[in-house]
Amino acid sequence: MIRSSMIYSFFTLLSRLMGFARDLVVSYFMGASATFAADAFNAAFAFPNLFRRIFAEGAFAAAFVPAYSRSLEKDGEEVADVLAADAMATLAAATLALTVAAELTMPWLMRWLIAPGFAANPQKLELAILLTRITMPYLPCMAIYAHLSGVLNARNRFILSAAAPILLNVWTLVTVLPTHSPQQAAMWCAVGVLIAGVSQAGLLWWGVRKSGARVDVRLPRLTPEIRKLIALAIPGAIAASATQINIFVSGILVSQVNGARSWLAVCDRLYQLPQGLVGVAVGVALLPRLSRAVQADDKPQARGAIDQAITFCMALSLPAAVGLVTIPYFLIDALYTRGAFTHLDAMKTAQALQQYGWGVPAFVAVQITNRIFFAQQDTRTPMIYGLISVGVNVALGVALFFLVGVPGIAAATSAAWWLNVLMMNVHLARKHVYTPSPAAWSKLARILAASLAAGVLMYAAGHYRAEIEAVIASLGIGHAKEFAILAVVAAAGLAYPFLLLASGGITRADIRAATKRSAAI
Numbered sequence: 001m002i003r004s005s006m007i008y009s010f011f012t013l014l015s016r017l018m019g020f021a022r023d024l025v026v027s028y029f030m031g032a033s034a035t036f037a038a039d040a041f042n043a044a045f046a047f048p049n050l051f052r053r054i055f056a057e058g059a060f061a062a063a064f065v066p067a068y069s070r071s072l073e074k075d076g077e078e079v080a081d082v083l084a085a086d087a088m089a090t091l092a093a094a095t096l097a098l099t100v101a102a103e104l105t106m107p108w109l110m111r112w113l114i115a116p117g118f119a120a121n122p123q124k125l126e127l128a129i130l131l132t133r134i135t136m137p138y139l140p141c142m143a144i145y146a147h148l149s150g151v152l153n154a155r156n157r158f159i160l161s162a163a164a165p166i167l168l169n170v171w172t173l174v175t176v177l178p179t180h181s182p183q184q185a186a187m188w189c190a191v192g193v194l195i196a197g198v199s200q201a202g203l204l205w206w207g208v209r210k211s212g213a214r215v216d217v218r219l220p221r222l223t224p225e226i227r228k229l230i231a232l233a234i235p236g237a238i239a240a241s242a243t244q245i246n247i248f249v250s251g252i253l254v255s256q257v258n259g260a261r262s263w264l265a266v267c268d269r270l271y272q273l274p275q276g277l278v279g280v281a282v283g284v285a286l287l288p289r290l291s292r293a294v295q296a297d298d299k300p301q302a303r304g305a306i307d308q309a310i311t312f313c314m315a316l317s318l319p320a321a322v323g324l325v326t327i328p329y330f331l332i333d334a335l336y337t338r339g340a341f342t343h344l345d346a347m348k349t350a351q352a353l354q355q356y357g358w359g360v361p362a363f364v365a366v367q368i369t370n371r372i373f374f375a376q377q378d379t380r381t382p383m384i385y386g387l388i389s390v391g392v393n394v395a396l397g398v399a400l401f402f403l404v405g406v407p408g409i410a411a412a413t414s415a416a417w418w419l420n421v422l423m424m425n426v427h428l429a430r431k432h433v434y435t436p437s438p439a440a441w442s443k444l445a446r447i448l449a450a451s452l453a454a455g456v457l458m459y460a461a462g463h464y465r466a467e468i469e470a471v472i473a474s475l476g477i478g479h480a481k482e483f484a485i486l487a488v489v490a491a492a493g494l495a496y497p498f499l500l501l502a503s504g505g506i507t508r509a510d511i512r513a514a515t516k517r518s519a520a521i
Contacts, residue, residue: 011162012277016269018169023269024336025176029185031340032266033259033348036124037182041189042265043115043251044131048139050248051098052146063232064147066375067225069154081214087229088147089220095140102136117256127183134190141197148204151213160207167203168196182340235383249394250409253401260406263349266336267410271324271356274317275363302375307440309368315447315506317364319496322455324357327462327488334485352410359414362421369424372434381427389420447505454496461488 030038064087071080102109110129111119118125149161175192179185208215220226247268254260324331329350337346373382393416400408428434436444461468468487469480477483500506 011159011166014163015165015169016273016276018166018173020269020335022169022172022176023266025173026185026189027262027266027336027341028339029176029179030182030262031259031342032262032345033342035182035340036121036258037127037186038265039115039118039255039259039261040124040128041131041186042261043110043118043128043255044135044186044190045193046248046251046265047102047109047114047132048099048136048142051095051139052142063229063374063377063379065150065154066377067229067232068150072154077213081216083225084147084151084213084215085218086221086223086226088144088215089218090222090226090230091143091147092140093220095143099136099139103133106133106136114252115255115261116252117254120256121258127186131186131190134187135193138193138197141201144201145197145204148201148208148215151208151215152204152211155211155213157207157211160204164200164203167199168193171196171199232377232379235379247413249390250397250413253397253409254406257406259345259348263345263352263406264409266332266349267353267356270331270353271360272363274320274360275367278313278316278364303434303437306368306372306434307437310365310436311440311443311447311505313364313368314361314444315500317361318447318451319454319492321357321360322451323458323489323492324360325354326455326459328354328357330462330465330485330488334481348406351407355407355410356414359410359417362414362417365421366417366424369421369428372428373424376433382424385420385423385427388423389416392416392419443505446503447500450496450499450503450505453499453503454492457495458488458492461491 026038026041030041032038064084068080068084068087071083106129110125110132114132115125115128118128145164149164152158152161172189172192175188175195176185179188247264250264251261254264329347332350332353333343333346336349337343370382373379393412396415397409397412400412402408404411465484469484472480472483472487497506501508
């Protein structure tokens, strides 16, 4: 499972690095508070992305992968591929209908639902409407991509599904680089998103055919199997995508603050990095294995897989969280402040990022706890807890937004997701489904100690930032702030494995087991 996760994480890391490069270019051309183009583009991209996570990655990942894995085991490839084809037809039809409805009603949706604060600036509102109409067809393309990813993942093939998002970053970079104004940059970025969606769906279609699966194009059929998938997908959509709903609600609240949409978009790139690299990667690899263990009623195998997944996730996400909390302004200022992205934008972004930072372990842990329920085909329970966390996030977010501003939105999101993790783990323990073993608890405590030690080093580096940059400048190296943050992150990254090994959070045996050569995946 960890080998599969590492393969997925490697390509996800490439995608996120390309995404970071894209964000640097976008923020350079569009800025944040100084223009309205960045807010309009971020609102336009967030809307189809919300439904992608809900209908494609959330719902069908929750319902389809266990059903398809079980059909492969029991009924054989031919029957399983019929199920996959029917499911794809249903998902494509639903997302196409949603896209058409959104295109027709976008002026009202943008003004009253997506970004009501944009109404104060008619130019921003009109640009956001146009850009969202361009990006909406990205949704059905991504629905097909996510569904075909599930087919490949159930067959223990992870490379293409992890690598395909790189195309989004490549196409948006290619389209934005020749532009000469913030509005033009926003327009061509939206076009790049659309081209990327078609490219990603096409790549996964080719990959599925190469894998030997035969997922044919057909008209939707409401077979008993599809009805069952839909029944599972409805609560699963809410449970697996509650984070996106929270982000969407946050976007509504901050739409009245010029630049705030863009500040939160920059935060998303950094605080969601561990979620994508670690939580989603491990969750994708865990679900087929856990589904097979549940089907075989192999409780020791299931518990061992979950213990391994949780300790691995926390070993990688806790130090990231500590870094975001201890040096947020150092990170943002060094990485983003240039062009139209000002020091004010960096300061406001860092304040929000710090509040998101302490929620990072929860964002990652949810990806694992959700899979425990999904493997047992229980999507209703995490749906209930997801709705509770959304309610808490909205209520707390509104209160904190009017008390402390944009950072209150981030703090509310982190608090709501820690509550979600707590509720789901208490439920699993009460139902005797899963509790961490004593060995897992011991490793988690040691991982936390190593992460805090790394945090002390990063905090000290942030405190002496000026001195570090002065030393770099004295060596005749330009771009002192960029090299300073690279040096600090590299030093912390080199120190942390030794701290982790010294504390016993990860042993040499764990590393050998994770990196041992096996059949290609």
